[in-house]
Amino acid sequence: xxxxxxxxxxxxxxxxxxxxxxxxxxxxxxxxxxxxxxxxxxxxxxxxxxxxxxxxxxxxxxxxxxxxxxxxxxxxxxxxxxxxxxxxxxxxxxxxxxxxxxxxxxxxxxxxxxxxxxxxxxxxxxxxxxxxxxxxxxxxxxxxxxxxxxxxxxxxxxxxxxxxxxxxxxxxxxxxxxxxxx
Numbered sequence: 622x623x624x625x626x627x628x629x630x631x632x633x634x635x636x637x638x639x640x641x642x643x644x645x646x647x648x649x650x651x652x653x654x655x656x657x658x659x660x661x662x663x664x665x666x667x668x669x670x671x672x673x674x675x676x677x678x679x680x681x682x683x684x685x686x687x688x689x690x691x692x693x694x695x696x697x698x699x700x701x702x703x704x705x706x707x708x709x710x711x712x713x714x715x716x717x718x719x720x721x722x723x724x725x726x727x728x729x730x731x732x733x734x735x736x737x738x739x740x741x742x743x744x745x746x747x748x749x750x751x752x753x754x755x756x757x758x759x760x761x762x763x764x765x766x767x768x769x770x771x772x773x774x775x776x777x778x779x780x781x782x783x784x785x786x787x788x789x790x791x792x793x794x795x796x797x798x799x800x801x802x803x
Contacts, residue, residue, distance in 0.1 A: 662750045666743070684711070702792035706772045709785035728785055731768055738764065 684694035697705040709728035717725040717732065725732060738760050745753040779786035789795060 658750065659747050662747050665750075666746055698789050698792065700793045702789040702795040704776075704780065704786045704789075706768055712785060731764065731771060734767075735764055 688694040694711060695705050710732055713725040713729035713732040716728060742757050775786050781788040
């Protein structure tokens with residue numbers, strides 16, 4: 622005869638709604654840690670962006686003043702008359718803001734892909750943090766190579782007779798050449 626108490630099953634074996642206290646539930650902690658991490662990443666991103674507000678403000682003011690004084694917001698084009706690698710980017714952005722995607726791609730084919738890549742990067746940064754820096758480095762390298770190839774193609778196919786790759790005769794160099802010819 623056994624005088625000991627019978628073996629009791631753990632509470633979770635009797636009722637599935639009762640959890641065994643010896644087993645820790647990490648799903649709640651993981652979710653809250655991920656949310657906290659995403660919030661921290663957003664805060665870090667906003668801190669980093671604050672460093673660029675001055676540059677962004679200067680760029681916008683410069684573009685407004687330069688476009689009024691020089692007829693274009695591009696220093697390279699206003700001095701040499703030759704379109705730069707980003708020529709058409711402002712018009713592409715304005716067209717995109719008006720929902721005219723085809724026109725945006727016409728003015729600068731890389732604007733839409735660059736925006737998509739930046740949006741993907743921001744999403745990755747928010748959820749993965751600084752681990753995404755290597756991804757951005759690779760993406761930026763691809764964008765730079767694509768921009769150079771596109772610029773060469775546009776200069777061969779469109780320059781100097783098709784917008785936005787036209788020659789600016791009002792540029793400093795254009796005025797000097799005109800003055801020498803006359």
